[in-house]
Amino acid sequence: MKRKLFTLLLLAGxxxxxxxxxxxxxxxxxTPVRKEQSKFLDFRYVSQHDPMFTAAPKKLQGWNYNPAGGxxxxxFSAGTLPADILLExxxxxxxxxxxxxxxxxxxxxxxxxxxxxxxxxxxxGKDHKIFININGKRVYTYEMSVENTFKExxxxxxxxxxxxxxIWDRIVKPILKEFxxxxxxxxxxxxxxxxxxxxxxxxxxxxxxxMKKICAGVEAERRAQFAKRYPWKPMxxxxxxxxxxxxDMLLFQKSGLDNIHPWSRPKAHEVxxxxxxxxxxxxxxxMRFGILPLRDLKEFFVQVGDFxxxxxxxxxxxxxxxxxxxxxxxxxxxxxxxxDALWRLNPASYVYQENKRFFAEKGTxxxxxxxxHVPADAPAGDYYAPLTxxxxxxxxxxxxxxxxxxxxxxxxxxxxxxxxxxxxxxxWPAWWGGTNKEMIRKRTEERFKFMDKYGFHNAYFYxxxxxxxxxxxxxxxxxxxxxxxxxxxxxHEANWDWWMSKVxxxxxxxxxxxxxxxxxxxxxWVYKDIFGMYRNKKVTPQVRKQWESDLKDIERLVRQIxxxxxxxxxxxxxxxFTGELDNFGLPGTLEAVRLAKAIRRAGATTxxxxxxxxxxKHTPANFDHVWANPASPVDENLKKEVEKHGHxxxxxNSGDTRFQAGFQFWRTGSEGRHQETQFYTSFMLxxxxxxWNYNTAQVYPSPDGGDRPSLHFLNYREGxxxxxxxxxxxTLLAQGKxxxxxxxxxxxxxAMMKKKVHFDPRMYHAQKFDGIEATALMKESEWNxxxxxxxxxxxxxxxxxxxxx
Numbered sequence: 001m002k003r004k005l006f007t008l009l010l011l012a013g014x015x016x017x018x019x020x021x022x023x024x025x026x027x028x029x030x031t032p033v034r035k036e037q038s039k040f041l042d043f044r045y046v047s048q049h050d051p052m053f054t055a056a057p058k059k060l061q062g063w064n065y066n067p068a069g070g071x072x073x074x075x076f077s078a079g080t081l082p083a084d085i086l087l088e089x090x091x092x093x094x095x096x097x098x099x100x101x102x103x104x105x106x107x108x109x110x111x112x113x114x115x116x117x118x119x120x121x122x123x124x125g126k127d128h129k130i131f132i133n134i135n136g137k138r139v140y141t142y143e144m145s146v147e148n149t150f151k152e153x154x155x156x157x158x159x160x161x162x163x164x165x166x167i168w169d170r171i172v173k174p175i176l177k178e179f180x181x182x183x184x185x186x187x188x189x190x191x192x193x194x195x196x197x198x199x200x201x202x203x204x205x206x207x208x209x210x211m212k213k214i215c216a217g218v219e220a221e222r223r224a225q226f227a228k229r230y231p232w233k234p235m236x237x238x239x240x241x242x243x244x245x246x247x248d249m250l251l252f253q254k255s256g257l258d259n260i261h262p263w264s265r266p267k268a269h270e271v272x273x274x275x276x277x278x279x280x281x282x283x284x285x286x287m288r289f290g291i292l293p294l295r296d297l298k299e300f301f302v303q304v305g306d307f308x309x310x311x312x313x314x315x316x317x318x319x320x321x322x323x324x325x326x327x328x329x330x331x332x333x334x335x336x337x338x339x340d341a342l343w344r345l346n347p348a349s350y351v352y353q354e355n356k357r358f359f360a361e362k363g364t365x366x367x368x369x370x371x372x373h374v375p376a377d378a379p380a381g382d383y384y385a386p387l388t389x390x391x392x393x394x395x396x397x398x399x400x401x402x403x404x405x406x407x408x409x410x411x412x413x414x415x416x417x418x419x420x421x422x423x424x425x426x427x428w429p430a431w432w433g434g435t436n437k438e439m440i441r442k443r444t445e446e447r448f449k450f451m452d453k454y455g456f457h458n459a460y461f462y463x464x465x466x467x468x469x470x471x472x473x474x475x476x477x478x479x480x481x482x483x484x485x486x487x488x489x490x491x492h493e494a495n496w497d498w499w500m501s502k503v504x505x506x507x508x509x510x511x512x513x514x515x516x517x518x519x520x521x522x523x524x525w526v527y528k529d530i531f532g533m534y535r536n537k538k539v540t541p542q543v544r545k546q547w548e549s550d551l552k553d554i555e556r557l558v559r560q561i562x563x564x565x566x567x568x569x570x571x572x573x574x575x576x577f578t579g580e581l582d583n584f585g586l587p588g589t590l591e592a593v594r595l596a597k598a599i600r601r602a603g604a605t606t607x608x609x610x611x612x613x614x615x616x617k618h619t620p621a622n623f624d625h626v627w628a629n630p631a632s633p634v635d636e637n638l639k640k641e642v643e644k645h646g647h648x649x650x651x652x653n654s655g656d657t658r659f660q661a662g663f664q665f666w667r668t669g670s671e672g673r674h675q676e677t678q679f680y681t682s683f684m685l686x687x688x689x690x691x692w693n694y695n696t697a698q699v700y701p702s703p704d705g706g707d708r709p710s711l712h713f714l715n716y717r718e719g720x721x722x723x724x725x726x727x728x729x730x731t732l733l734a735q736g737k738x739x740x741x742x743x744x745x746x747x748x749x750x751a752m753m754k755k756k757v758h759f760d761p762r763m764y765h766a767q768k769f770d771g772i773e774a775t776a777l778m779k780e781s782e783w784n785x786x787x788x789x790x791x792x793x794x795x796x797x798x799x800x801x802x803x804x805x
């Protein structure tokens with residue numbers, strides 16, 4: 001049958017041959033392809049089942065975008081409509097051969113490839129070579145190495161935004177790579193062999209001139225489709241503030257919460273030659289400022305000197321990072337992967353880059369963030385640092401940074417825990433081959449250091465790669481079903497000691513969130529995923545029988561491991577086997593309760609994250625730590641029910657804005673918050689700067705393979721510090737500090753804030769809460785950059801009054 005089809009194809013090919021052009025686009029037939037989707041100019045749509053391909057079915061993984069079925073761009077529901085039809089489908093050729101009938105003896109071949117639909121999953125497996133052979137000759141090769149992967153992830157690292165570049169040039173064109181090859185074709189057919197190539201489209205033409213015309217037509221059509229699907233236009237420039245003789249630039253100050261677009265202009269009161277901030281001893285503080293060029297400035301550069309207060313110095317080199325900000329379209333941030341409004345394509349200053357020289361075009365604001373970590377022993381006082389701005393070798397502006405160091409420290413050691421969902425070995429390229437343990441350790445330690453640097457809690461213990469085997473083992477599980485046991489070698493114990501030694505220990509109640517399933521996977525045992533089966537309604541009597549045996553094993557193993565950890569003096573283990581229980585319905589929630597009871601019988605501590613009515617009802621009495629997201633909902637009744645049983649209440653995925661992380665979280669009185677949306681870099685597509693993906697990450701990969709914060713991440717940290725100011729004030733009141741008048745003022749302020757801030761975070765959502773994205777857009781309210789800073793300063797003054805300073 002295939003031979004007949006191939007013969008028909010050859011006959012049909014005579015039409016193509018007469019035109020001496022072949023135009024193909026590729027995709028899957030797993031779901032019906034929409035009529036309009038399978039038509040692009042005069043290209044023919046080819047699936048992985050076409051007789052032109054010669055490969056085992058598993059070696060050709062076809063895909064096409066289905067707006068009804070979803071699972072687009074890493075989201076779990078209908079995602080953003082791609083920019084054009086070529087981006088709606090493709091075939092991942094793990095190892096594939098494509099035979100194209102073509103009569104001329106020479107051919108020009110153009111291939112469009114990209115990584116827009118596979119992400120890091122294309123790297124699963126042992127073969128990391130990308131290559132293309134045409135008629136037996138190697139025309140392209142690329143190694144998927146650690147270094148090359150991070151170069152690809154950071155492909156826009158040095159891109160400096162220009163309003164002269166169209167939005168298509170900025171965010172669509174980089175998605176696909178285009179390769180052109182001029183080849184000999186003596187046999188009348190082109191044999192194209194591809195290895196680890198994500199194939200989008202292919203054109204064969206007789207000459208470079210004809211190929212240029214075809215490619216120009218392809219780009220013109222893609223641009224037209226994008227303009228029709230997303231008719232975005234930039235906003236007009238805002239009014240300029242009054243000029244006072246400035247000719248080169250305006251220097252102005254902004255908060256991290258202020259959205260700066262290419263058309264933004266500073267307000268008159270923001271234009272200054274002195275950038276101001278205040279911070280407690282040991283606190284980290286962001287000083288954000290911008291430059292509006294009044295003319296084109298070549299080789300533009302910003303330099304900051306050390307902060308000095310009398311004989312005291314805060315070294316910028318040791319204690320600060322100066323970031324250059326780059327504009328980025330927000331894309332699907334805050335949604336289930338959908339660009340639902342054109343304002344999402346407004347470029348906003350957001351992504352941090354190294355502070356390098358660049359061309360600053362007239363009229364486009366350029367933002368900078370100086371992130372200062374005030375040493376804990378820095379004497380209080382007013383510190384000043386010189387700010388010098390250059391164009392080439394010429395100094396065009398001299399200004400000052402003024403940092404007021406306050407005479408107190410924040411009560412971090414007794415505060416709530418801020419955690420993220422991440423695997424510390426999350427730099428997954430280090431796992432390739434499974435033998436580079438030192439690389440794994442290095443990446444793991446770098447992630448610990450990153451968390452420590454910004455003062456967050458290294459609580460999450462999930463020693464298992466994202467669908468990639470772990471090669472640093474923490475033990476071994478042996479024995480028969482129903483009688484499994486935990487054993488260790490000296491090397492395993494050393495691995496435990498190494499990991500736990502890296503956990504930040506500056507809190508009185510440090511703990512470890514132990515992902516039980518990941519730990520057992522690390523030790524070589526996979527128990528029955530009954531919760532996933534409840535989700536998919538595949539719980540059979542046989543599954544139940546195996547689960548009963550597995551449940552006994554889990555209880556025994558938890559007892560053994562937890563006892564070991566207590567003897568070693570590790571931070572307390574909170575066993576976190578499954579979360580968001582309402583994903584599994586009522587039966588799955590009740591099964592999680594059974595599991596919790598087994599863990600507690602083992603003498604261990606349980607933690608659960610919840611997201612709905614079933615868990616809302618059944619978890620407070622049965623889990624030691626119940627952390628809820630707004631779908632639960634997060635309300636005072638739930639907290640009272642949890643605490644009634646002597647258990648602890650916390651939140652998870654309750655928002656990643658500054659207000660949500662700060663004042664609103666403080667209002668809930670939670671013991672901790674667990675936010676998933678900060679460290680998704682390892683789960684995302686390489687093009688994390690682009691909007692066509694599951695766009696929730698606030699920490700980005702850096703070219704050296706590490707992590708880099710974003711403006712959003714520092715805003716989240718600022719929210720954590722807002723909470724710390726309030727917590728410190730409450731701690732001093734609880735300690736009986738301060739005069740009668742100072743205590744009265746502080747108590748009245750706390751009471752006022754509790755009335756002003758809603759306990760339920762849903763009260764601040766501008767749209768329905770999205771449990772998948774773990775966030776929702778905030779309503780416009782009084783909680784803006786000015787009000788939050790004023791409240792923080794008011795709290796600081798109340799703290800100083802209580803301490804008699």
